[in-house]
Amino acid sequence: MPPVFGVLFDGVAYGMLLFLLSVGLSVTLGMMNFVNLAHCSFAMLGGYVTVTLMSVFGWPFFATLPAAFAAAAAASVVLERILFRRFYHANELEQCLLTIGIVFVSIAAAAYFFGTTDQPVQLPAYLHTSINFAGLNLSVYRMFLTGVAVLITLMLVATIENTRFGAQVRAAVNNQRMARGLGINVDRLFAITFALGSGLAGLGGALAIDLVGLDPSFALTYLIYVLIVVSVGGLGSIAGSFAAAMLLGVSDVAGKYYVPATGSFLIYLVMIVLLMLRPAGIFGRR
């Protein structure tokens, strides 16, 4: 098979990771218009939880994944309660600055506790192999990652479409005032959604270690990618995040493979063009 399929495979896997990292932010932004730039700090937290559990406590890799999710979700609940709540009605700039402040603090804390170098993680041996398929070397880890992401996507879609909770989330994203008027406890809904979204980010952070590495700058580096996915995909749209994450993942991998000199240049251009064509995002409203 021509290498383009290998590129596609890697791009899709990367896109899946970006989706996991971004979907929480997209929904909470769409629901409450709260710009949480500290979203990737939760992802980073998940990553470091996994590293610590494995290297200090000897946990197996798979067991750390739910722990990463839970830790990130718990941290987000605490932060939301004591700090974020006060800023739901502040303007965008203040929310940006507040959450950037949290990012800086989290980066410094990570550097203090873990140092600034890349964290290694010992995956089970079978995850570290690749399968040879039609002339392409397909990494098993990437398949695993894709599988997990697809599973989660299906669960998300099922929840959103088929449960009462999901219907309430959709209503609140669509028209917050109306949803309140219908008796939906939007604040509680938001707290739950925020925790879930942050938890997913934490899971994404744990899964990302083997793919892209983990160091304290993760919170900022991947924030940019996540913001691109969210703004291009459209706020509050799971489908939009998915589409944008795929687009971005494939573009980035393809760009680095075919035109390595330009590096990330291509995705920034793609983002600008897409935003100019559809400023509310591919699936956004307004």
Place this chain on the structure above:
Amino acid sequence: MTSETIASPISPIQYLNAQFRWRWSEIAFWLATLLPPLLTPNYLGLASQIAITGLFALSLDLILGFSGIVSLGHAAYFGIGAYTAGLLSKWGWGEPLTGLLIAAIAAGLFGYLTSFIIARFRHLALIMITLGLGLVLQAAANSASSITGGFDGLQGVHTWPIFGRIHFDLWGYTAYGYALAGLFLIFLISRRLIHSPFGLALRGIRENGQRMPAIGAPTRRHIRTVYTIAAIIAGIAGAMLTQTTETVSLEVLGFQRSADVLVMLILGGTGRLYGGLVGAAVYMIARDQFSGLNPQYWYFWIGLLLIAVVTFLPNGILGGLSLFARRLKAWS
């Protein structure tokens, strides 16, 4: 600046003129800028940097504080100005004033072209586009390392004496005078802009962008104008940095620089013209004092500071001071 009802003998024109008068605190501020060469001659290098960064922050204030345009990529114009001056010098023309002029034109041109994109968007899309434009330029400059010198920066930048007479001395007196003069002149121009009908229009855009077309305002054209002016000023600041330090490297147009100047402006207080200057001074003096510290710790404290400022002092230091002054007045 109180706004009480005036059932008044003062005409509207007189009242407005009173708003525009120079305050004693402003005069004191500018007199204070003459002190560093006298009191702290060892810190003139830092003082020049503060003046230049303050000018950069001032340009951001025009678009952010006064017009409400949130930009995460303003360093693009600073960097273009810096590199223009650097390349001019490297290619043999080191005259500072014409260098400033050409850098201003280059940055202004790029600002004018991008303003057509900027003026069409708001909210998150606008923030992301400004971020994207800055990152694109940074990536492009990185790729073109044969021209830009990559991370090592340009070599061979040498600034000629001003007017052929005033050499840039090792102590930094000339540099400081040069930066301060530039800052003051552009400050005067900006002050006039703010007090002009255009300044009023910009505040209108910031206060209620939707209403502006309904009173017949060509909003996009206004935004393009102020954005171009801000780009020119940022370019001049960048060029001055190159000329006074005789180096320029990729960080001048990086995201870090865009983020830092935003933090400085917020720290000082937006929409007050002096906010960027005060913020730059506080931030850079603090950074200098703590430069012995591990950079990680620096970011810890800056993060904490940001959280504190947004929570307790949303209008920055100047906002807090003016609130304090009003409280004092209410007691007396």
Place this chain on the structure above:
Amino acid sequence: MSETALATRGLYKSFGSLVVAADIEIDLPAGGRYALIGPNGAGKTTLINLMTGMLRPDSGRILLGDTDITALEPDERVRRGLVRTFQINSLFPHLTALESVTLAVCERRRVAETWWRKLTAYRDEIDEAYDILAALTLGPVCHRPTRELAYGQQRLLEIALALAAKPKVLLLDEPAAGVPRDESKDLFAAIAGLSRDITVLFIEHDMDLVFRFASRVIVMVSGRILVEGTPQQIAADPQVRAVYLGKTRPGSREGTAA
């Protein structure tokens, strides 16, 4: 002979399957006072948005005097004399009343982009702004920031902003909305005092205003014009009564105004 100040031809707009305006044909002779009424959701504000350019029609034309303005941007329509006010105040919270109106005057006079001259050099503009405010009883509070004004005063400022643009056609979107009874006297006086050079179309639910000021009433329901006529004709029309006025008897409101 009165010419037509504002006209629409076959205006149509839909959002997917939701039709918000269909077959809108309107002719407003110059100098008149017209009321646009209809139940909530009838599409009245949508029509104003279409006329002013905030919304683009799917088809149809809008004519201001002789000029087809369908393709013009909102601010260009304002400069040609088509001005509106908003149902919910859309003002400049931190600008004073005087600053707000002065801004509108400067924009009209095309001097708003002169960044090299002080605002106070523009005496004529500031005086004109002050006069507009004074005529609307806002003179004494002209230096107060907008957000410190009483709601009724803010409604008056809405009108002041519109007048600063020297409109030929003025579209008032529920000018009395939310104004308490004791503050509405000044508002009514302001509307009554509008020059006969200006053609006025206002959306209102307050039947007092409609019967007092309108010479013709247009009734809209579900995006279409149901019927047009004098206030008395409309009040007597059984269709209108069924759809909008309910079962109250016509004419029973005279003499009960504030």
